[in-house]
Amino acid sequence: MFGLADCNNFYCSCERVFHPELRDVPVVVLSNNDGCVIARSEESKALGIKMGTPLYQVRELLEKNRVAVFSSNYTLYGSMSGRVMSLLASYTPSLDIYSIDEAFLDLSNMGDGSYLKTYGEEIAARVGRATGIPISIGIAPTKTLAKVGSKFAKKYPGYKRCCLIDTDERRRKALELFDVGDVWGVGRRIAEKLNYHGIHTAADFANKSESWVRSHFNVTTLRTWKELNGVSCVSIEELPRKKSICTSRSFADAGVTDWNVLEEAVANFASRSAQKLREQKSYCLSVTTFAYTSRFRIDVPSHVIYGSHHLTVASNDTAEIIRAALRVLREGRAEGGFAYKKAGVILWNIVTHEGVQQDLFDPVDRKKQAALLEAIDRINHKNGHDTVRVAVQGTDIRFGLKHEYLSRHYTTDIDDILVAKN
DNA sequence: TCTGGGGTCCTAGGACCC
DNA sequence: TCTGGGGTCCTAGGACCC
Numbered sequence: 001m002f003g004l005a006d007c008n009n010f011y012c013s014c015e016r017v018f019h020p021e022l023r024d025v026p027v028v029v030l031s032n033n034d035g036c037v038i039a040r041s042e043e044s045k046a047l048g049i050k051m052g053t054p055l056y057q058v059r060e061l062l063e064k065n066r067v068a069v070f071s072s073n074y075t076l077y078g079s080m081s082g083r084v085m086s087l088l089a090s091y092t093p094s095l096d097i098y099s100i101d102e103a104f105l106d107l108s109n110m111g112d113g114s115y116l117k118t119y120g121e122e123i124a125a126r127v128g129r130a131t132g133i134p135i136s137i138g139i140a141p142t143k144t145l146a147k148v149g150s151k152f153a154k155k156y157p158g159y160k161r162c163c164l165i166d167t168d169e170r171r172r173k174a175l176e177l178f179d180v181g182d183v184w185g186v187g188r189r190i191a192e193k194l195n196y197h198g199i200h201t202a203a204d205f206a207n208k209s210e211s212w213v214r215s216h217f218n219v220t221t222l223r224t225w226k227e228l229n230g231v232s233c234v235s236i237e238e239l240p241r242k243k244s245i246c247t248s249r250s251f252a253d254a255g256v257t258d259w260n261v262l263e264e265a266v267a268n269f270a271s272r273s274a275q276k277l278r279e280q281k282s283y284c285l286s287v288t289t290f291a292y293t294s295r296f297r298i299d300v301p302s303h304v305i306y307g308s309h310h311l312t313v314a315s316n317d318t319a320e321i322i323r324a325a326l327r328v329l330r331e332g333r334a335e336g337g338f339a340y341k342k343a344g345v346i347l348w349n350i351v352t353h354e355g356v357q358q359d360l361f362d363p364v365d366r367k368k369q370a371a372l373l374e375a376i377d378r379i380n381h382k383n384g385h386d387t388v389r390v391a392v393q394g395t396d397i398r399f400g401l402k403h404e405y406l407s408r409h410y411t412t413d414i415d416d417i418l419v420a421k422n
Numbered sequence: 423t424c425t426g427g428g429g430t431c432c433t434a435g436g437a438c439c440c
Numbered sequence: 441t442c443t444g445g446g447g448t449c450c451t452a453g454g455a456c457c458c
Binding site: 244 | 423428429
């Protein structure tokens with residue numbers, strides 16, 4: 001049996017922990033640059049605010065309904081996620097952290113149905129009490145069904161935050177009430193195709209024959225079908241090492257027109273990506289850089305820079321990766337004044353230390369390089385991000401992002417700890 | 423005017439091999 | 441006019457997830 005624990009409206013809930021006066025007030029959290037709405041409390045959902053809506057389209061609605069607005073504060077959310085996950089880990093021999101606000105618990109051999117139900121209720125209550133974050137839990141023989149369960153647990157208070165789908169009868173009832181488009185693994189396109197064939201509920205889909213599903217869809221969708229029928233086949237292997245690492249940002253307002261600022265931004269993205277690479281103790285062979293003008297503006301000249309550079313020896317050296325990223329950027333430079341709205345650096349072809357193919361004629365002393373990087377990382381860890389950096393990264397972040405509604409770093413910065421007054 | 427960021431997996435088609 | 445058969449590897453793009 002699998003349990004899926006899902007934090008309710010996670011980012012909004014994190015803000016509420018430190019703003020208890022907002023408990024019954026609509027709350028939204030914005031994306032980077034305060035661009036779009038990416039998290040909504042139940043009250044905000046009821047106002048009809050959709051996920052991913054640009055802020056400017058709902059600004060009036062937010063003001064009229066006195067919605068509390070926050071810029072995203074990933075430092076806070078990451079730290080709160082850590083608290084939730086460490087509690088969840090104490091309830092299972094194996095916890096698979098699937099995202100910042102979701103995790104699968106291995107609940108095999110934990111006793112019969114009624115025991116599991118109580119166990120789930122207890123987990124949810126404890127996490128809520130200890131962290132202030134409300135969570136919902138679904139328990140079922142497959143991960144896809146556990147996800148279905150968690151949605152029921154969230155929707156109906158009667159479940160006491162835990163919904164168990166263990167028998168065939170319970171499974172049938174649940175799937176009949178569940179929209180096929182809400183099934184994990186069924187996105188917009190597949191939902192459209194299923195609807196076209198007259199399939200609307202998860203039960204409609206589960207009742208189709210295997211051969212029908214196989215002939216109309218690919219193996220991924222077939223797996224989803226099996227999971228709905230109680231056959232577990234989606235494995236969430238822990239991927240300790242990422243296969244690609246990306247750092248990208250949109251630029252505020254109209255974008256970046258100064259080429260030097262763009263280079264500085266790309267240097268910073270490359271540096272951040274190299275740090276992430278070292279954190280997972282990996283090396284990359286390929287560096288891709290991209291920069292493009294607004295996808296939404298048809299009234300201004302558009303331009304796309306996109307290219308890759310391949311290293312001869314896999315590296316995680318900041319300077320080397322910056323050099324590669326800037327080289328691609330410069331190769332893509334074109335005449336004309338363009339306003340770049342977004343840029344980023346992707347590292348891929350990632351290998352472990354053992355997987356690094358040495359070069360007989362390598363001019364770089366890799367041992368010295370590693371020692372230097374380790375020293376830099378240690379200094380930066382102690383004294384703050386980018387205390388030591390490459391000159392081309394610049395001294396101030398001129399392409400700075402908009403964070404007009406940022407809350408404080410309550411759990412990670414000594415100066416931001418809440419003070420209780422008498 | 424203003425429109426996020428970071429991932430994984432699968433498949434079709436092209437390039438190449440004998 | 442007629443133009444083989446059987447593979448592998450790589451990449452771009454599409455679909456999905458949060």
